[in-house]
Amino acid sequence: MTDTSPAEAGPTSTTGRTPGGRVAVVVGGASGIGAATVAALRDDGCTVVVADLESALGEAAGDRDGVAVDVTDEASVEALFAGVLEREGRLDVVVNSAGVSTLAQVVDHPVDEFRRVLDVCLTGAFCVIKHAAQRMTAGGVVISLASLNARQPGAGMAAYCSAKAGLAMLTEVAALELGPRGIRVNAIAPGLVITPLTAPAMDIPGVRDDYLANTPLGRPGRPEEVADAAVFISRAEWLTGEVMDLNGGAHLQRYPDLVGHVTRAFG
Numbered sequence: 001m002t003d004t005s006p007a008e009a010g011p012t013s014t015t016g017r018t019p020g021g022r023v024a025v026v027v028g029g030a031s032g033i034g035a036a037t038v039a040a041l042r043d044d045g046c047t048v049v050v051a052d053l054e055s056a057l058g059e060a061a062g063d064r065d066g067v068a069v070d071v072t073d074e075a076s077v078e079a080l081f082a083g084v085l086e087r088e089g090r091l092d093v094v095v096n097s098a099g100v101s102t103l104a105q106v107v108d109h110p111v112d113e114f115r116r117v118l119d120v121c122l123t124g125a126f127c128v129i130k131h132a133a134q135r136m137t138a139g140g141v142v143i144s145l146a147s148l149n150a151r152q153p154g155a156g157m158a159a160y161c162s163a164k165a166g167l168a169m170l171t172e173v174a175a176l177e178l179g180p181r182g183i184r185v186n187a188i189a190p191g192l193v194i195t196p197l198t199a200p201a202m203d204i205p206g207v208r209d210d211y212l213a214n215t216p217l218g219r220p221g222r223p224e225e226v227a228d229a230a231v232f233i234s235r236a237e238w239l240t241g242e243v244m245d246l247n248g249g250a251h252l253q254r255y256p257d258l259v260g261h262v263t264r265a266f267g
């Protein structure tokens with residue numbers, strides 16, 4: 001952790017945080033796992049800035065610490081972290097939960113759609129790590145949301161699986177480079193968690209049952225369980241370069257046949 005004296009904490013906070021308290025930014029913090037992580041980090045005493053697409057922040061109206069960002073726009077990511085540092089005087093914890101997915105088989109995959117998913121999930125995460133780490137001092141930590149799909153292939157998920165596998169390796173490389181500066185870089189790789197991202201797939205007949213049949217603990221995760229892992233990692237001062245499986249044991253079995261279920265349901 002990076003508690004500093006009030007004198008080191010920089011300019012007066014506009015968000016009323018306790019001097020010396022940790023400042024966190026959750027990118028993709030308006031929904032799902034990100035929103036649960038915002039709440040968990042606040043419970044843990046952090047001042048938390050919620051960063052998300054302007055449209056998503058609008059839906060999460062009422063969060064006084066919301067900042068619009070699009071991770072596919074490097075200038076927007078840079079402005080986010082420069083602004084937080086200027087307002088809060090420090091940057092301790094960054095969680096990158098921005099993500100999108102798509103379903104298409106390789107031979108039919110529109111390349112623009114492939115690029116869109118990589119742009120958000122991989123290049124976007126790169127921009128977040130880059131611009132956050134430029135402004136962190138020793139004790140800072142970046143936590144990305146990778147996925148079970150970083151290690152487990154799913155038919156129809158070439159873009160998402162490739163992006164998340166890339167993000168897992170990016171996490172390791174960044175941890176290697178930033179360790180000597182005392183900055184930690186880790187990722188959480190969740191299995192199925194029901195959120196706005198995954199809820200639509202649960203309506204496809206057979207999909208939910210297939211997930212659960214391939215999950216030894218027999219249930220999906222809750223966003224709060226992933227958020228708890230993020231809080232743990234934020235405090236685990238000897239942990240870096242880790243991509244933490246958190247999936248009820250699903251990595252021990254096989255990924256559901258999404259393409260098969262879609263084909264049987266819709267022809």
Ligand SMILES: NC(=O)c1ccc[n+]([C@@H]2O[C@H](COP(=O)([O-])OP(=O)(O)OC[C@H]3O[C@@H](n4cnc5c(N)ncnc54)[C@H](O)[C@@H]3O)[C@@H](O)[C@H]2O)c1
Pocket residue numbers: 027028029030031032033034051052053056069070071072096097098099100120124145146147148189190191192193194195196197198
């Ligand atoms: N839900 C799951 O089962 C699951 C499993 C493994 C990994 N993940 C990963 O966890 C993360 C959070 O997923 P979730 O289920 O909470 O999804 P979600 O859709 O509820 O939240 C994702 C957030 O990312 C934001 N976002 C999308 N594009 C963005 C962009 N260009 N710039 C900034 N923000 C952007 C969205 O507005 C949204 O608020 C994602 O990276 C996802 O891939 C989710």
